[in-house]
Amino acid sequence: DAEITQSPRHKITETGRQVTLACHQTWNHNNMFWYRQDLGHGLRLIHYSYGVQDTNKGEVSDGYSVSRSNTEDLPLTLESAASSQTSVYFCASSEGLNYGYTFGSGTRLTVV
């Protein structure tokens, strides 16, 4: 069965370190997204991609970057982790406009 997986499920890192969160989908979806979820804010868009070599900034992109070298993967990198980036991160993919998103199970990141 097709799926979307995130790793790691939990991560603790120190302030200033570079961290990469992985997202891998086997749906063959062109569209992939990264969101963060914080209490009281709902899901906020960090970065998204509509295909290989395409990346776009979302609402809260500062301090984050993504790359899309193939259809299956969209890794999210925190260049220099800050305590404000402690959050739960969700990756999602979709078939296209007017289709719902399929979400991964999330990565809980704690920056200490």
Next chain:
Amino acid sequence: GESVGLHLPTLSVQEGDNSIINCAYSNSASDYFIWYKQESGKGPQFIIDIRSNMDKRQGQRVTVLLNKTVKHLSLQIAATQPGDSAVYFCAEQFGNQFYFGTGTSLTVIP
């Protein structure tokens, strides 16, 4: 950016009763709406969607109603079960992106 809000942050219902969860959306040009369910420690899960050219859509035990006049979306869950306990939030598509509400926590009392 767009804002999507929910009227009530928490809702408790007796097992077997019907549940209604409400959502107000802000952009009259939004053309596609989705309800998601999120259980503790899991990612959001698609429940049901509705396009702006419809005012009602039914699934298995769930119904979504769309009132474009007042920009209001609701999710009705029939015969609520303990497994329905979760956070539910709506999403509206405006342009090429979705905007998500903060969610309503539904607790089913056995």
